[in-house]
Amino acid sequence: DTAVSQTPKYLVTQMGNDKSIKCEQNLGHDTMYWYKQDSKKFLKIMFSYNNKELIINETVPNRFSPKSPDKAHLNLHINSLELGDSAVYFCASSQERGGGALTDTQYFGPGTRLTVL
Amino acid sequence: AQKVTQAQTEISVVEKEDVTLDCVYETRDTTYYLFWYKQPPSGELVFLIRRNSFDEQNEISGRYSWNFQKSTSSFNFTITASQVVDSAVYFCALSVRNSGYALNFGKGTSLLVTP
Numbered sequence: 383d384t385a386v387s388q389t390p391k392y393l394v395t396q397m398g399n400d401k402s403i404k405c406e407q408n409l410g411h412d413t414m415y416w417y418k419q420d421s422k423k424f425l426k427i428m429f430s431y432n433n434k435e436l437i438i439n440e441t442v443p444n445r446f447s448p449k450s451p452d453k454a455h456l457n458l459h460i461n462s463l464e465l466g467d468s469a470v471y472f473c474a475s476s477q478e479r480g481g482g483a484l485t486d487t488q489y490f491g492p493g494t495r496l497t498v499l
Numbered sequence: 500a501q502k503v504t505q506a507q508t509e510i511s512v513v514e515k516e517d518v519t520l521d522c523v524y525e526t527r528d529t530t531y532y533l534f535w536y537k538q539p540p541s542g543e544l545v546f547l548i549r550r551n552s553f554d555e556q557n558e559i560s561g562r563y564s565w566n567f568q569k570s571t572s573s574f575n576f577t578i579t580a581s582q583v584v585d586s587a588v589y590f591c592a593l594s595v596r597n598s599g600y601a602l603n604f605g606k607g608t609s610l611l612v613t614p
Contacts, residue, residue: 415601423538423588427601437599472544476600485532485600490544 385409388473388491395463396499403458403494405473413437413478414456415488416448419470428471431456432478463498470495501526503593505605512581512612520576520608522591528552532594533567533574534602539587547589550574581612 386407395401407414415438416428429448430438436448445461460467473491502525512518524533535547548558550567558565562579578585588609592602 413600417602423607425590425592425602425604425607427598427603430599430601432599438601470542474544474602478600485594485596487534487546487549488594488600488602489546490536492543495542 386473386475386489386491388471388494390494391492392495392497394497394499397463397465399463400459400461401463401496402460403471403473403496405456405458405491407454407473407475407489407491409475409477409489411475411477411486411489412453413476413485414450414453415474415476416456416458417472417474417490419472419493421469425472429456429458460496463496465498468496468498501528501531501593501595501598501603503591503603503605505589505591505608507608508606509609509611512610514583514612514614515580516612517577517579518581518610518612520578520589520591520610522574522576522605524572524574524591524593526593526595528595528597530596532600534592534594535565535574535576536590536592537587538590538607544590547576578610581610583612583614586610586612 431450434450474488476488477486504523531552533550537545588607591605
């Protein structure tokens with residue numbers, strides 16, 4: 383009964399490759415997020431989607447492209463991987479209420495540890 | 500802009516001691532949300548508590564308690580009678596509507612509880 387799932391859990395790849403991380407939530411939430419946790423454990427928002435629409439796009443390189451085929455999925459595709467992309471990537475979801483005036487708790491997936499060699 | 504400060508980088512206590520993790524936040528929004536998450540050594544992010552800006556009531560959940568004070572922009576977290584299983588990194592976070600409710604995290608406090 384996993385609420386927010388991510389695949390794969392570990393991803394080791396060579397510089398220059400293209401890779402994708404998948405995220406699915408079965409909580410019925412309408413908003414999904416991608417966060418990046420660097421080697422110092424600092425967590426930073428990358429993207430946010432609400433009802434399949436991009437809401438937040440922080441200063442993330444164009445090599446990163448999120449795709450939301452439906453409300454329950456938010457995938458992250460990364461082109462031309464670089465050493466600095468090595469990090470743990472977390473997907474999260476939440477539900478907005480009151481026409482977006484309120485929000486509920488964000489629940490996180492288990493994370494995907496990406497290592498670029 | 501929003502900011503969350505967790506001034507304590509690392510704390511080490513002996514089992515059964517009480518420990519308080521500090522969190523100070525900054526925002527100009529009048530409606531905001533505060534969170535605490537726990538990240539154990541296994542790496543997942545575990546939700547602990549959420550507080551709305553319009554609800555200053557403190558909360559107790561077992562050995563955990565939270566003190567929300569708008570006057571000092573603080574949302575501190577106390578663990579009573581700490582246990583080894585409490586060893587983890589604890590993150591305080593803030594979200595507001597203007598930022599699409601994205602979580603703005605503090606840098607985290609690493610808590611080590613030794614037997």
